[in-house]
Amino acid sequence: MDNKKILAIIAAIAKKIEAEKDFLTELDNEIGDGDHGINLARGFKSVEEKLPTFADKDIGAILKGVGTQLVSTVGGASGPLYGTAFMKAGNVCKGKMELTDAEFVAALDAAINGIKMRGKAVEGEKTMLDSLCPAYKALKEDIDGGKNLIDALSDGVDAAAKGVEYTKTIIATKGRASYLKERSIGHQDPGATSSLFMLQTVLDVLREA
Amino acid sequence: MVGIVIVSHSQKLAEGVVEISKMMANAPLAAAGGLEDGSLGTSYEKICAAIEAVYSADGVIILMDMGSAVMTTEMVLEDLDKPNVKMIDCPLVEGAVLAAVESAGGKSLAEISERVEETLTAKKF
Numbered sequence: 001m002d003n004k005k006i007l008a009i010i011a012a013i014a015k016k017i018e019a020e021k022d023f024l025t026e027l028d029n030e031i032g033d034g035d036h037g038i039n040l041a042r043g044f045k046s047v048e049e050k051l052p053t054f055a056d057k058d059i060g061a062i063l064k065g066v067g068t069q070l071v072s073t074v075g076g077a078s079g080p081l082y083g084t085a086f087m088k089a090g091n092v093c094k095g096k097m098e099l100t101d102a103e104f105v106a107a108l109d110a111a112i113n114g115i116k117m118r119g120k121a122v123e124g125e126k127t128m129l130d131s132l133c134p135a136y137k138a139l140k141e142d143i144d145g146g147k148n149l150i151d152a153l154s155d156g157v158d159a160a161a162k163g164v165e166y167t168k169t170i171i172a173t174k175g176r177a178s179y180l181k182e183r184s185i186g187h188q189d190p191g192a193t194s195s196l197f198m199l200q201t202v203l204d205v206l207r208e209a
Numbered sequence: 210m211v212g213i214v215i216v217s218h219s220q221k222l223a224e225g226v227v228e229i230s231k232m233m234a235n236a237p238l239a240a241a242g243g244l245e246d247g248s249l250g251t252s253y254e255k256i257c258a259a260i261e262a263v264y265s266a267d268g269v270i271i272l273m274d275m276g277s278a279v280m281t282t283e284m285v286l287e288d289l290d291k292p293n294v295k296m297i298d299c300p301l302v303e304g305a306v307l308a309a310v311e312s313a314g315g316k317s318l319a320e321i322s323e324r325v326e327e328t329l330t331a332k333k334f
Contacts, residue, residue, distance in 0.1 A: 075250025080280035
């Protein structure tokens with residue numbers, strides 16, 4: 001996976017988030033403050049506009065640039081959360097023009113740890129971690145077991161989708177949805193959903209090649 | 210005097226808290242509320258600008274509403290890396306009023322921080 005591929009992935013995520021903006025906002029209307037889709041779409045639109053300036057940069061610099069841009073433009077909790085995730089992933093990829101499969105896995109791990117740190121959150125609290133953590137686990141097991149990245153990520157995306165379903169069954173204890181207590185049950189988490197969309201988009205772009 | 214920054218999702222709320230606090234004491238207060246276009250959200254840039262507006266060697270304390278206000282402030286402070294700029298967990302209005310009074314009274318950053326943190330357990334009645 002080289003820096004051009006990373007740029008293509010980021011551009012595709014921006015398109016996907018824009019396309020799913022209303023759906024994500026609708027989910028957030030149910031249990032949150034109703035801005036997740038709008039905020040993320042605003043953030044990724046500004047990322048998209050910045051992409052040409054990242055063209056010849058290494059992967060670490062690209063991911064860091066994406067993170068910084070999200071922090072300063074999203075405006076909601078997903079800004080510092082995804083912003084930190086991209087920045088932490090960027091740290092792991094510093095100076096690299098290409099990533100091995102193992103390095104990709106390490107970058108995702110760093111991103112997830114960044115979200116845990118920033119949100120002071122763990123799995124099972126009805127957040128983006130409930131799709132990202134199962135996805136990482138499946139991906140890591142597959143890669144360690146010798147599977148190729150596309151097959152491994154495909155298992156990861158399936159695990160993330162199951163994680164999103166799981167968020168319907170639990171009470172939110174982090175974020176704005178926690179104010180609703182048991183009334184948050186039955187609704188899927190918008191953050192877990194946007195995380196699933198991002199992972200799905202990575203897989204889609206990798207499959208195109 | 211120690212500067213005070215109020216971070217909120219709402220521009221009106223941040224400005225309102227500054228307004229109430231100014232009524233009590235003439236301390237250096239700055240509001241960082243809403244996004245650049247005035248819509249709801251927290252802005253990294255507005256927080257930076259507000260800190261700069263009230264910064265002195267005496268330091269700055271930052272009080273926030275919730276969620277992204279807290280996380281975005283955290284990121285600003287990590288990037289800023291100044292030990293005399295500090296975020297404090299407290300009820301926003303009570304904390305801000307007390308901070309303004311203490312700052313105008315010439316208290317230090319450490320003293321104000323300690324007093325303001327006490328409002329976490331303060332009861333209204």
